[in-house]
Amino acid sequence: MIVKVTSPKSLLRVLTYNLNKVERGVGAVLYSQGVYNSMGQVPSPQAIYEDMMMQIPSKTRVKNIAFSCSLNPDPSETLSDEQYVQIAQEFMERMGYGSQPFVVVKHWDIARQHIHIVSTRADKLGRKISDKHEGRKARKVVDALERKYNLKLTKPDKEKVAKKKPVELKQAKPINVREGNVTEQVYNVARQVVQKGAFTSIGGLNALLAPYNLSAKFTKSERKGKQYDGIVYIPMEGGKPVAPPIPSKDLGRGVGYTAVKTAMYKSGKRCQEKAEEMRATIAGVMITRPKTLKEFTDKLNERGLELVAKRNDNGRIYGATYVDRGEMVAISGSKLGSDFSANMLNELFGNTQESNTDRVTQTDKTQRRRYSSSSHRPNISGEDWKEISWQKYLRRKYNKVK
Numbered sequence: 001m002i003v004k005v006t007s008p009k010s011l012l013r014v015l016t017y018n019l020n021k022v023e024r025g026v027g028a029v030l031y032s033q034g035v036y037n038s039m040g041q042v043p044s045p046q047a048i049y050e051d052m053m054m055q056i057p058s059k060t061r062v063k064n065i066a067f068s069c070s071l072n073p074d075p076s077e078t079l080s081d082e083q084y085v086q087i088a089q090e091f092m093e094r095m096g097y098g099s100q101p102f103v104v105v106k107h108w109d110i111a112r113q114h115i116h117i118v119s120t121r122a123d124k125l126g127r128k129i130s131d132k133h134e135g136r137k138a139r140k141v142v143d144a145l146e147r148k149y150n151l152k153l154t155k156p157d158k159e160k161v162a163k164k165k166p167v168e169l170k171q172a173k174p175i176n177v178r179e180g181n182v183t184e185q186v187y188n189v190a191r192q193v194v195q196k197g198a199f200t201s202i203g204g205l206n207a208l209l210a211p212y213n214l215s216a217k218f219t220k221s222e223r224k225g226k227q228y229d230g231i232v233y234i235p236m237e238g239g240k241p242v243a244p245p246i247p248s249k250d251l252g253r254g255v256g257y258t259a260v261k262t263a264m265y266k267s268g269k270r271c272q273e274k275a276e277e278m279r280a281t282i283a284g285v286m287i288t289r290p291k292t293l294k295e296f297t298d299k300l301n302e303r304g305l306e307l308v309a310k311r312n313d314n315g316r317i318y319g320a321t322y323v324d325r326g327e328m329v330a331i332s333g334s335k336l337g338s339d340f341s342a343n344m345l346n347e348l349f350g351n352t353q354e355s356n357t358d359r360v361t362q363t364d365k366t367q368r369r370r371y372s373s374s375s376h377r378p379n380i381s382g383e384d385w386k387e388i389s390w391q392k393y394l395r396r397k398y399n400k401v402k
């Protein structure tokens with residue numbers, strides 16, 4: 001059964017349209033509630049209109065008074081007038097119009113018989129009857145009535161099914177601008193990373209996009225004095241852009257600013273659950289005392305983690321994100337804790353030119369300062385003290401290293 005609900009501008013006009021069909025012999029009034037009964041004669045549109053309007057306070061603020069609905073059963077089905085009336089009454093009751101004056105008119109001027117229901121949208125106190133999500137609500141009501149009266153179920157519209165059908169994406173692979181179809185490549189990668197990845201910042205998203213030669217950037221624009229947020233995707237190669245930024249609106253659904261922000265929000269719990277495991281893994285690598293950043297990252301890779309570290313022109317690390325490629329989870333070092341942040345990496349590995357001895361001395365001095373206030377400092381000197389201090393720090397901080 002097909003249902004259509006509308007709000008005609010003129011109540012009198014929609015009544016006249018329906019009752020003219022009755023006068024022409026291609027329609028019949030099956031039922032009326034709360035309005036003039038013409039005792040078997042064709043009712044007057046004006047009389048019904050006046051009856052309906054008399055039941056609405058003159059001071060009502062409802063602008064579109066008219067309610068009109070058509071119910072069209074499958075052409076292969078033949079319903080009796082009694083069935084039409086029962087369906088109409090239940091439909092109006094479930095839609096919230098059960099107490100309203102209304103008239104039910106059957107038409108047979110086209111290939112299949114159908115009914116029209118005309119009513120008003122303001123109750124006896126002048127309040128508007130809610131029309132929020134009216135179309136969807138009407139569809140649900142009709143679906144329930146189809147099942148109740150064993151009517152043929154309405155097949156979903158083919159176009160709507162096509163819209164709801166998931167987009168079939170190809171296997172994500174690094175973007176190669178020389179292959180052409182750059183927009184399609186970018187959308188394929190961005191959609192899969194946004195859908196499947198877990199990240200809580202644009203840095204985390206970029207860490208997940210990096211292996212695919214893609215980067216993302218939030219943008220702001222202004223149109224007619226109003227600020228708009230957006231996102232662009234930039235094909236990369238060797239850390240440098242190789243094509244103009246592509247706005248998300250040119251790509252497709254699921255990769256725009258709202259979609260990315262929603263993905264960040266939904267990723268919170270997943271990242272939180274993964275964070276403790278990451279801390280333990282990183283702490284396990286730190287306790288091995290790696291001498292260089294490369295050694296540190298290599299050991300992380302052996303344990304299934306990847307460090308994406310950003311450096312400025314002076315070689316200083318200003319961003320650190322830890323990534324689990326297998327689970328597609330990216331968490332910034334600062335979110336994990338200050339001891340995994342870019343500042344700590346600078347302290348440990350920031351100056352690649354300084355000697356290993358100087359680096360170790362600086363690190364040990366830092367650790368001594370951390371524990372100088374401890375009343376339980378053991379009476380140990382030399383390298384043994386440095387090692388025990390480091391282990392004690394990690395054990396107390398994360399309770400992971402035994």
